[in-house]
Amino acid sequence: MDITFLNDYINLVTLGICLCVGFAFKQAFDWFNNRYIPLSMLILGTIINCIVNHSNINSAVILGGMISGLASTGLYEMLRNFINVNRREDK
Numbered sequence: 001m002d003i004t005f006l007n008d009y010i011n012l013v014t015l016g017i018c019l020c021v022g023f024a025f026k027q028a029f030d031w032f033n034n035r036y037i038p039l040s041m042l043i044l045g046t047i048i049n050c051i052v053n054h055s056n057i058n059s060a061v062i063l064g065g066m067i068s069g070l071a072s073t074g075l076y077e078m079l080r081n082f083i084n085v086n087r088r089e090d091k
Contacts (some may be wrong), residue, residue, distance in 0.1 A: 009064040010071055014048045018072035026076075038073045045069020 018041045025032050027042065049065025050057050 009060065010051070010069045011049055011064050011068045013052065013057055014045050014065055014068035015072050015075065017048055018045045018069045019075055022076055025043050038070060040091065041069040041073050043069070060091055 020046060022037055022041050025037060026034065045068045046062055046065035049061050049068065053061045
């Protein structure tokens, strides 16, 4: 199954904002459970994408926001693992 068509729906601005906000939530709030971060980024990504495309909101805009929000969570995990691998190699 080829899911590369989802790349067409990723909005880099939405992804970047969700990545930064998700990182801030993780670092600033100990009471915020990590399991809710993907859900909160999905919601935030949808809201941001709807605001950016306020004149033409359709299902593709909503899907793009959802995918961008979830992709930000995956990107954070990828960057975190990459940084941890580099730290282990330096020792």
